[in-house]
Amino acid sequence: MADSAEDLRVDLYDTTLRDGTQREGIALSVDDKLRVARMIDGLGIGYVEGGWPGANPKDTEFFRRAASGELRLERSTLAAFGMTRRPGRVASTDPALAALLEADTEVVCLVGKSWGLHVTEILGASKDEGVAMVADSVRFLRAEGRRVLFDAEHFFDGHAEDPAYALDIVTAAAGAGAECVVLCDTNGGLLPDRVEAVTRQVADRLASDQGSGANEAATQLGVHVHNDTECAVANSLVALRAGATHVQGTINGIGERCGNANLCSIIPNLKLKMGIDVIGDGELRQLSRTAHQVAETMNLVPDPHAAYVGHAAFAHKAGLHVSALAKRADTYQHVEPGKVGNSLRLLMSELAGRSTIVLKGERLGLDLGSDTELTGRILERVKDLEHIGYSFEAADASFELLVRDEAGEGQEVFRLESFRAIVERREDGGNVAEATVKVWVGGERLIGTGEGNGPVDALDAAFRVAVGGRYPELEKVHLADYKVRIVDPQAGTGATTRVLISSSDGDREWQTVGVSENVIDASWKAMADAYAYGLSGKRARA
Numbered sequence: 001m002a003d004s005a006e007d008l009r010v011d012l013y014d015t016t017l018r019d020g021t022q023r024e025g026i027a028l029s030v031d032d033k034l035r036v037a038r039m040i041d042g043l044g045i046g047y048v049e050g051g052w053p054g055a056n057p058k059d060t061e062f063f064r065r066a067a068s069g070e071l072r073l074e075r076s077t078l079a080a081f082g083m084t085r086r087p088g089r090v091a092s093t094d095p096a097l098a099a100l101l102e103a104d105t106e107v108v109c110l111v112g113k114s115w116g117l118h119v120t121e122i123l124g125a126s127k128d129e130g131v132a133m134v135a136d137s138v139r140f141l142r143a144e145g146r147r148v149l150f151d152a153e154h155f156f157d158g159h160a161e162d163p164a165y166a167l168d169i170v171t172a173a174a175g176a177g178a179e180c181v182v183l184c185d186t187n188g189g190l191l192p193d194r195v196e197a198v199t200r201q202v203a204d205r206l207a208s209d210q211g212s213g214a215n216e217a218a219t220q221l222g223v224h225v226h227n228d229t230e231c232a233v234a235n236s237l238v239a240l241r242a243g244a245t246h247v248q249g250t251i252n253g254i255g256e257r258c259g260n261a262n263l264c265s266i267i268p269n270l271k272l273k274m275g276i277d278v279i280g281d282g283e284l285r286q287l288s289r290t291a292h293q294v295a296e297t298m299n300l301v302p303d304p305h306a307a308y309v310g311h312a313a314f315a316h317k318a319g320l321h322v323s324a325l326a327k328r329a330d331t332y333q334h335v336e337p338g339k340v341g342n343s344l345r346l347l348m349s350e351l352a353g354r355s356t357i358v359l360k361g362e363r364l365g366l367d368l369g370s371d372t373e374l375t376g377r378i379l380e381r382v383k384d385l386e387h388i389g390y391s392f393e394a395a396d397a398s399f400e401l402l403v404r405d406e407a408g409e410g411q412e413v414f415r416l417e418s419f420r421a422i423v424e425r426r427e428d429g430g431n432v433a434e435a436t437v438k439v440w441v442g443g444e445r446l447i448g449t450g451e452g453n454g455p456v457d458a459l460d461a462a463f464r465v466a467v468g469g470r471y472p473e474l475e476k477v478h479l480a481d482y483k484v485r486i487v488d489p490q491a492g493t494g495a496t497t498r499v500l501i502s503s504s505d506g507d508r509e510w511q512t513v514g515v516s517e518n519v520i521d522a523s524w525k526a527m528a529d530a531y532a533y534g535l536s537g538k539r540a541r542a
Contacts, residue, residue: 010240010270010278011180012263013047013109013149013222013248014040016294017062018081019260020250021051026298030061034071036297039290040251041076044283045263048076049109054099055082063103079107079149084137087125091140101144108141110134110178111151114169115158127165131172138176149246150178151224154186159198167205174206180220180246181206185235188226188258196238199223203243222246225261227253232261237269251294252306264291268308268340281339288341308340357403364400366407378406388515389487389496395513397503397533398526413535414467415440416528421455421520433458441470442540456482456523463531470540476505477534479527484519497522503530510534 017033020026028036033050040048050066051059065071066078080103085094100108112134113119119130134150141148150173152158152166159166170181183199199221206219223239223246225232236247253262264287270276271284291309295302304311314337337343357375361368368375381402382392392399404410417438424432435458436449448468450461464474481502486495499514499522510533514525 008240008276009245010276011047011220011222011246012045012267012278013049013079013182013246014045014076014250014263015049015081015224015248015260016040016250016254018049018051018059019256020254022256023254023259024256026254026300028058028298030058030065032297033058033062034065036251036294037066037071037073037076037078039293039297041073042283042286043267043290044075044279046076047079047107048073049079049081050103050105052081053103054096060099060103063105067104077107078105079109080105081109081111084110084112084133085140087123087129087133091136094137097137097140100141101146105146107147107149109149109151109182110137110141110173111153111184112137112169112173113154113158114152114166114184115154116162116165117158118154131168134169135172135176138173138178142177148178149180149182149222150174151182151184151248153184155183156185156190156195156198157187163201167202170202171205171209174209174219178219180222182222182224182246182248183239183244185223185225188228188232190225190235191229191231192234192238195223195225195235196242199239199242199244220246222248224248226255226257227259227261228257230258232259233265233269236261236266237274240270252291252300252303252309254298254300262306264309265307268335272335272339284339285341308335309342313337314342361403364403366403366409368403368407374407378403381406385515389498390513390515391498391500392513395500395511395529397510398512398529401529401532401536411532411536413441413471413532413538413540416524417445419459419462419524421459423455435459435462437462437466439463439466441467444470446470455520456527459520459524460527463527467540471535471538472541473505473535473538474531477503477531478505479530480504480509482523484522487515499523499526501526501530503534505534 017036021028037048037050050062053060053063063080080100082096082100085091085097091097113123113130116127119125119127138148138150152170155166173181183202185195203221206221210218221244223236223244225235232253236249240247247266249261249263249266251263253259267278267287268284270278288309292302302311307313314333357378358369401410417440419435419437421433421435433452433455434449435455436447437459438445438447446466448462448464448466450458450465452458452461468474479501483500485498487498488495496515496517497519501512503510512526512529512533514522514529516522516525
């Protein structure tokens with residue numbers, strides 16, 4: 001290992017498009033895979049594993065389109081994944097190896113058995129044949145001009161049962177020309193102390209082989225771990241401390257069962273905590289955005305509590321914390337959020353204090369620090385509203401409207417007179433909802449009627465009919481997410497309902513909240529705030 005962390009070079013290898021897609025519920029199209037590959041390339045990650053050519057038509061098509069020039073990676077190297085030759089076959093005629101060559105990538109990542117149990121019981125081969133399968137396959141691909149990385153599947157489990165055989169597998173790959181051998185915790189069941197000890201032993205063995213002339217060139221050591229003990233990131237980091245210089249993982253840690261090592265945590269840990277420049281500062285600032293983009297492409301809800309990139313990763317709720325943050329930003333934050341493309345968030349709740357109000361006001365361009373009476377009113381109003389079921393933690397837009405209203409800076413975009421919504425259940429089983437909304441805009445009474453697949457959808461349509469001529473900008477505003485929660489379920493059908501709405505105009509997104517014993521009324525309140533916030537600063541047309 002290098003004398004210091006700053007001198008250590010670590011290569012990042014992303015397997016989101018292969019191992020990550022094995023997560024339950026994920027199914028990417030070829031276009032999706034090409035899109036995600038470009039996102040990963042934008043982070044400057046060294047390798048992007050595109051999939052397993054020949055294993056399924058989708059991956060084969062991905063590599064065909066990539067080779068045609070449709071995928072142009074600027075920072076990353078595309079890798080194809082596949083397995084070693086099968087028992088009793090010749091590498092040059094093995095269909096799986098032929099598919100890897102047809103993928104036409106500079107780098108190939110081969111997976112081979114390193115646990116004797118799998119060789120004898122699953123493959124039905126001898127242990128000697130298992131070693132030969134690895135060496136033959138690596139040697140064949142090297143002769144065809146490919147750079148070869150070797151994933152030693154189940155290495156740590158195999159090492160626990162038969163250390164000598166597991167080591168024979170990785171040294172056979174290295175001796176045949178693999179430029180990197182990767183130790184895999186395929187079952188994800190190990191703890192850091194075991195990973196570190198075994199990785200160090202392998203690093204010493206590879207160094208010894210190079211020193212004795214058994215290997216002509218230095219072989220890089222890598223690690224690939226799964227997260228079944230919630231230790232994948234820690235296991236990756238201790239492996240690097242023990243001599244590995246190549247780490248594999250996925251964006252957001254997605255993968256089969258409990259997932260893979262999370263590159264969105266590994267990358268900032270290496271760069272910000274260990275001083276290892278795995279990606280540039282500019283790329284690091286894209287980390288949060290990329291994590292969210294990949295999640296959205298995979299139809300996953302981004303984890304708000306994910307380290308570094310989660311929406312709540314730098315969110316502060318307690319008044320004590322906020323008071324300290326007002327004096328020094330590092331008092332309750334382990335890194336500066338902007339370094340990973342995230343941001344500080346101050347959550348409004350009954351736990352908040354005056355410091356939270358003042359800091360939130362500063363972000364809105366309001367000086368609330370000198371007006372203790374105003375901050376007191378805002379704080380009491382927040383506490384009163386939260387007492388009846390409101391939650392402003394995830395509704396910053398509603399909170400801003402509240403603050404501006406108390407400060408006398410609120411803008412009346414429209415004023416509701418009344419709304420009505422009905423749902424008709426038809427004989428054929430179909431449903432249709434109809435709503436009427438009456439509002440005042442600039443002294444004019446406007447009425448709109450609309451239909452929808454439900455009463456909330458119908459209300460939205462009716463409101464747009466009513467005010468669309470006065471606020472054409474409303475066409476850009478659309479509902480991005482809608483959540484309903486029962487605040488007091490013990491009250492049964494008369495329970496208080498909280499509705500949270502996320503809205504977007506294509507450039508920004510904001511959240512609003514409404515509470516009522518009537519779900520339609522709660523929905524209207526959240527929608528009304530969403531409209532008011534989205535149209536704030538806009539003048540109604542005469």
